Structure formats: structure tokens, C-alpha cells
Amino acid sequence: MPGRRRRSRAGGGGSSRRRFLYLLGGAAVSGALISSSGAFSTSRLSRPVDVQSASDPNALLGLSIPPFVDAGQSGQELVTVTNNASTPLTVSVELPGASGTVSPASRTIQPEESRAFTVTLSADAAGGENALTFDVTATAGSSTKISLSRSLGVRNFLRNLEDRTTNNNAFFYLSYRLQNVDTFQSFEVVVRNLDRGWIPTRTYTSTDVEHVFRIPESGSDGGTAGSTYEFEMRVYDADGLALQRVLTDVADGNNPQDNDAIGGGPNDPVVVGFTITDNEQYTNAHYVVDYEVGNTSSLQEVRVTFDNRSNSWADETETSTDTPTGTVTYDQGGVGGDTYDITVEVVNENGIVTDSLTKTDVADGADP
Template sequence: MGGLLSLGGVSVLGGTQAFSQTDATRGTAVQTAGDRNALLGVDPVASVQTGTDGQDLVTLTNNIDAVLDVTISLDDPSQGSVSPSTATIASGASTTITVDVAADSPTGTDALPFTVSATDGGDFSVSLTRTVDVEAGPQLLRHVADQSRNNTAQYTVQFDVNGVSDFDRVEVSFVSRDNNWASGSSTATTPEGSVSYSEGGAMGDTYDITIDVYDTSGSIVLSETVTDVADGSNPSGNDDLGGPNSPELDSFSLQDTTRRNSTDFDLDYEVSNLTNFQEVRVTFENRDNSWATDTKTDTSAPTGSVSYSAGGTQGDTYEITVAVVNDSGITVDSGSITHVSGSSSSASWP
């Protein structure tokens, strides 16, 4: 609907009109032709991306013969933040508002609502709400496993890069704050994969582990740094790398046949959703004697089994983790139990 409407102290409503609420003196012309050419021109972008900062959100234009003070906010602050959140716009001038969208912001049509309010400090004021679509943006998922033991720092970093159309490579650097000679780096040319570190650094050293994602122009498009003390415990913030089409761990059972001070385990597992399945990796971590820690693998599916044996360890506490690995070498599902060797004949998960 187009045209001009002369009003005095009115409310103007409508999805395609410039304002959801307007106050004006008698005789003020309130244009209803559309947001862009209204008294406060509002020109939002079509869509924004999750996990991306500094994106254009909306351009505001002052079409009245006075200065406008404007405030802008997201209706749901957990979705991100705008900049600037306040602006002063001269008559005939425009300003563009940008937005940082949170990585976990909901996606879809009209998924990001925002409100704009403007006033000339006198008789004119307006408040309106608009929405833009939200699309999934570039995303880096990572899992840093601290596998340090026997006074040696060891790490495995798994990653999954999504939404980078011109992806080139992933570079992972391990910088020791305590021993520079122990720093190292690895490169992978696939968006999903893993790299390992074992340069001889000592347990207790502090590492800055940086994951950089490059595009084909050589620019870093995604980056994250994790700081961790090499102590055998994983840092916080690890992501779940499994997706709806990933292999899944259904169950596993442990038979403890320990005797004569020798730990013996037999473990049976069951997995499903096998399209991208590579193997099952079972880690028997001895918390009392690290030399007795061992990892076994099996490529059998949907069922399989592994065995473990270590002398002199009866009564030791084990953390037993069964990990399902996809065809990119990524752990996409896992389950763990804690078990004392020789304490019972069986245990199970879940």
C-alpha cells in the first residue's frame, strides 16, 4: 500500500509499512509506501550467518528534516550483539548497523528479530521490529585429547570444518610456554580429520594449541586457541563431533577374568549406523600404573570384541573408554566406565 497519510498522534500498523508505532504532531505526513523510503528508512539485509562477526544487518536512513537519535537491539540478546547500538543520524544521512551472530543462534526464515527506535527529541518518534533470515555459517568443531603419560606430553586434536566453500587446509600448532624446543605443528588438507603431537615435552608444561582454518587465498577464516596443562586430562570446551549420520555406540560389556595378580579383560561391543564406520578403539587406562595403559582396535561391526592383559595390576583402577571412529579418523561417539581390576566378574555400558 502506498501514499502519504496526515495524522496527529496515531499508531500505524502493518507488516510492509515503515512503522509499528508512531507519534507525530497534527499535520505530520507519515509515509506508508515501504520501509526504505519511509520517514525512517529501514533496509535490512536478506540473511546473516551464525558464528560470524561484523555482518551488515540493516541500513537506516533519516528522511525527516531533523536529527534522529536511534537505538537498535536484538530481541533475544543470546543470539548476538549489534554495533553500534545507538546512533545519531543527520537529516538525509544513512548509517549501517552490523551484527555479531552467535554460533548457536537458531537458523531459518525470520530467525533473527531486532527492534529499532528513533526520535527527534520532540514530536516525532518511531519503534519498529524487523526480522532477517539466519543461515548456518562457517564452523570449526574440535576435540583436544590430552594423552600425556610417563612424563611425556602427548595430544591428539580432532576437527570438523563446515561451511567453508573454498577450504584449503587446517594447521594445528602446539606451542610450549615452558620449553620452546618442544613446540611443533601439523597440517591436514581435509576438512575433517585429526593430527597428533609428541615432541618430547614434559608433563606439567603449559601448551597453547591453535587450530587455524585456511581458504584457498591463504587467509585464515576460522581460528581457535586452547590453553592446556599437559596432565592427561582433556581441556574444557571440547565439541561433540558426531552428527545424525555418524556411527553410534549402542552398548558394550566387560568380562573381568583377573586372577593371580594379572588383569585380564574381554570386552564385547555393538555399534550401529555403519555407513561411515571405520573402527572401534578401546582404551584401558590404568590410573595407578600408567605403563599398563593400552589401546586396542577392531574393525568388526555391528558387533566385535577386544581383549586386554597386564600382569601385576590386580586391584588397580581402570577407566575403560570405547570410541567409535568414522572413516575420517574422527571419534564420533563414545562411552566410558570405571572398573577396579578383579572386583567383579562383569560390567556394562550404558
């Protein structure tokens, strides 16, 4: 059967820095414009015009833009628009071709009034300096139209929690990847069990832009299945606290539904595909998995997990460093007829799972 592809199995900080832009300087009919490059120009508003840029402090339309927004976050300030004109302006803001939405899409702003537009970006939104472009259009009836585009940076903070709780014992793997965080200094996660008072609060730190923490570092938290854990994650740059996220998870062996997919970069290892040979006989399972992987320059290992849906004692994970192709096998007695989820994952040199592919098979001697 077809496989399920995932890049991995397993809220935001702000800044007081602002960029202020003022558009359409002068009177309502004729205005002086100073472009971003410092060049001087004039515009006459007897008919609709498109204005590309200006920075006149007496402008009719003022924009306050933060230096960046964060992928995967909702309700972030995108731009605050000030109406310096003597007449109401209808202002709309759009994201052309971006992985996100603006709220509200349009609003009427009264004279001397400022209104904010917010943005919600998907976790896989492209990051980098000036990565997010938005269009602003302001109109006053049919005689005045101001249109322009502006850009700002996008920071990426991807995190993935793998809940390995089993037999009433809890432990986790927390992976993260940071991109486009200027002057990054360190990552910190504070882990608390909100229901079991005997479990200590733990703090883990790293100075790497991507890392995997085992929580706890060894062993497991006994008797904590079903309890709630809180993971408070903080990113520090040269100015102090730059980003903060809080994740909660019930220790039940199931991963959070809002896990980010860490992977998809140009140099990340990928799973090209794999085949399963089912040699089950006399209720004994015997699987042969032949895989192919790509982008292997940063590959640490290939993991193949055999997950028995009925009997967790039959679960097993095999690893291999053979590339670009390789073979792993699995043998287990007394599981004939059981359903298996078989997953091939690729792990990069920092321990991050960057891609995976899952197929399902019944151990019955017939290949999927």
C-alpha cells in the first residue's frame, strides 16, 4: 500500500525595534515623495496612482513594521497603518503567494487613527531576511489609490516532541531547529511535570542551532504515565530572550498533533523509498526491508522501526549506516496475523530526524 511520508516523527518572542515608513507626503492632491534610495519625486493625485516607496514624516499614510515575524505563529503584528490624511482611507493588506493569512484583510481607518494588521504564518513558511512580502492598498473613493509592497524577515523555530512513554514510565526526545535567528546565543528548555510532585524540574541547554534532548537524560520517570508535562522553550540572542514557546503533552506514548516537521532543507537526508518482503510462516514474522536514501553527506544513520499494533513487546528498531541503499531484517515469533507499521527514518549528523516514510502490512506471508 502507499506509504505515509513525514519529515519527522516527532506561541513567540518579540522585539521593540521598528521600521517606520511614511507614504504619500504633502497635500491630498499633490505630494512630495522621498524614496528609500533618497531620490526625490512628486506625485499628483487627480487620478489613481501606484506609489512604491516614501519616507516623508508628513505623509498621508504611515506604516510601522516590525523587523521580523515567526513562522508557525498566529496573530503576530505585521503592520500598523496610520491615516494622516483629512479623509477616511480604506486599507487592505495581502500576502501574495505566502503561506499565511492577514487579519483583517481590509478596514477603514479614520483621520489621525492607527490600526494594526496581524499575520498568521504556517510552520513551513520560508524564512530569511525580507522573506515575507505584503501588499498595502489604500483608497479614498475613486480618485485616490496608494499601492505598495513591503518586506520583512521571517524566523523559523521548529520543534518536535517524541513521546516514548511505555509501561507507566515516561521519557521523551525533544528536537529543535532554529533558522534566521540573528546573533543566536543559546537554547534552553525547562521541563516540569504538572501532576507528580516528586518529579524534579529539569533544565537543558544547548548552543547549537539544532539539537536533540533526551528527557530525562537517562532512564525514565516511573509511575508518570497519564500525567501532563510542560516544556518551556527559550531562545536567546545577543539582546537577551528572543523567542519563547510552551508545549504541554500527556505522557501516553502519543506524539503531539502539532509537531513540526523538521527537514526539507537542501542538504537534509531524505528517504527515497523502500520495499517490504513478508516471509511470515507458522505464526512467525520475518521481514526484509530494502531501502534507498538520498542527500547522504550529512547522514548519521538510517532507522527502521517495526511497530506491532497489537503487541508492544514485539516492537523493534534496527539501524544501518549503509548508503545509498541498504537492507535490514526483523524476526519475531507468535505474531502471525498482526498488523505492523514499518517506518524508515533518516537521521542527520546532529541526531535530527529529517525525513521518514511509513508503510503498513499484516504479517501473513504476502508482500504489501
